[in-house]
Amino acid sequence: MRRGAEAKTASQHTCLTLARPRLDQPPSQPISSDPSLPPRDDATVVPGMRVSEVGHKQEVELVPNKIHFMKTLSLKPLAFEIPDFLSEDECKLLINLAKREGLKKSPIQFSKERADSLEELAVNQMEIFNILDFNHDGQLQIIEMMSHERLAKDQLLTPKDIMEMYSSLKADPDGNGVLSLEEFKGVNMQDFYRYIDRKKTNKRELVRNSQQAWLVQGKGAHPIMHSIQQRVIHLTRLSAEIIELSEPLQVVRYDPGGYYHAHWDSGKAVPDISRISLEQFVHISPYHFLSRYATVLIYLSNVTGGGETNFPIADNRTYDYQSLIQNNIDLRDTYRHCDKGNLRIKPVQGTAVFWYNHLSDDEGWIGDIDQYSLHGGCLVTEGTKWIANQWISVHPNKRSQLLLQKVMAQHANDGDQSEGIVDEYCPAVHEEL
Template sequence: MSGLCQYLALLYVTSTLCLFHGSRSEQEGEFCVTTRNRTVCGDGGNIRLARIDGQQTGFSQELTLEDGRTVTMTTLSTKPLVLEVEHFLTDMECDYFVNMAEKQGLKSSHTQANSTQSGQFHLLDTNRDKKLDVKEMINTIEASYDVYLEKEDILEMYKSTQWDKNEDGYITPDETQHFPPNRLRAYLEELLSRKPEKHSRYSKQVWLYPDSSKDKIFSGVQKRVTEVTNLPKELIKLSDFQVVSYGVKGHYNAHFDSAELNKNVPCCTRDRTKQCRICRYMTILFYLNDVEGGGETAFPIANNDTVDLKRVQEEKLNNLYKKCEDANLLVTPSKGKAILWYNHFIEQMTDGWERWIVTHYTGDVP
């Protein structure tokens, strides 16, 4: 579970998401990779996942990059395995990605739930007393619309919409019957237009697709990533670059970067975006500029021996707009720095790529 804390100034980051678009074909023994408009199959002999040995927190190892530079990789956490490499990108490469993103045009970021556009609305009456208190309403709106409100926001909503008829701070079935979901969505959309930071993600982004480009900057970074991670070049070439711009108050609440395994649900691809799950073996994040304050990458439950997601929800540890300083691990941004973390384990009983075991420390949707 990771996220990006509130920014006090403009920060650009880019990440390459090592996506798994492969599958077994009907012909036994063949491995197929799906690219933009075609599927290529082979014996899969060179498709093997690898995992860096981080040993223990604080462990450092020297790396010689393909351009001759020597950098240090440091283990920041083992649960999940998080690694940091200063100066992984050069200043020129950082500026290049920023310029390319600005040239293509950045648009507002959305989570997969896409906030108020969702038609789902589930009342979370956790104590089953047939009415919602303020805390339950906060949880209901978070789960249904990916919007993070506080007590003052809820009470203001009740007052503005007159939803709470008797002003007792509780919403009953009768009051809900006279306040349909479309009115709530309309109110939240208006609220977000005034306070966009209430959304779980507040940023702008653009996707870059290096596999369709002969760009030497892209290919150089891909080669570097391949050498450092020891992952197959085919996988790295199919991994897209996402450039994200975070302005003042920009943030991304803690989330999982890959979904749990489910053989009945296929992995998402560029062409398949619905009724699928996010399959990301690992995430590599690059900082593209320096900032004077804020902008840390946070891992709220890093290095915990156990994971209590109920506690995370109850204490709102995933709300990094408010709870950033409470995270177990905070990584400070600096231009050219790379952070690498794994969203899955490799199941050693298989051939190394066909199955993964999800770790609950970081995994799920972007």
């Protein structure tokens, strides 16, 4: 984030959009593509981006005087692979910067800071219910409760775990596995948390095993950080303002035995930030209010054994959470069952994988979470795996996004370093993901 950035009024951002391909748009300009792949008349594109079939390759210019090729990996979620996104030397540089910053054990529990923030904002039971109700049907399915970051904490919960908890707490009187708003309001959330705290956890059920560091990309950062941001801007076709207000770069190290069970990178954000003062907003950290619209994952090393990125249900015809666990095989379990996933991407140094975590709404803004974006990191059996994550963070409400940009620009104009917010709060941001 830049110091001294000028605040802009909402009227200057009336055309604020996100450039996820819309499947009903016809081509608006010629597309550079791999001549070995035949053209298709039913291509689904945004200007310059063709995504109609898995395996399709297109040219993208991320740095001056160099052409990269971007290959479509899947349509659900919409995911791409870009070889040589970084050079070998750039990968090594990022690893050294992360080591100098100091790697820490990746958190596996819900952040106390996050909990305190929600309490400070007085987020009530009704708001929590609405945040968890992904499909907006006025009920909480088991899958929606399992997605509750503080409830899951450090564990890979199963539907059986949730039903046992309901039974113990008498939260689901009719035993149908679905909580109405009245049933949800009838249970103290602290009782849910205490129940999970008492549950014994096998080490392999912990959500992840890794180390991480956060690298700030604002003024004063190493030039490579700005260069990566520019490439992400060209790759995603999003505005510089959105990218620069996103989370810092996260570098993660997985040693032998490291893994990350399948998860979604994003979740619903606190719905309304208009009631937040500047001081409160800065104190809490802006990233608590945002969703991760898209992910750019960069492999910083080759891996001798394991360590693939696994999308267990990519391009399934339909999505049913219950089908993830069948015959004692849990497709979310990347420690034991990565070989059962639909899409597995082998780490290759310098390669980036780019995917959307959300669908688009009717206005071209962030919509519902794409359930097919469920992904994880397979068990590293030999060698060390290094990756970098660049998340594109936006607020699901366009008006709140405009307010966010205005507030952050005002904070920068006041002479404070927004990087300080990042340094203090990023280890606690989205740690459940």
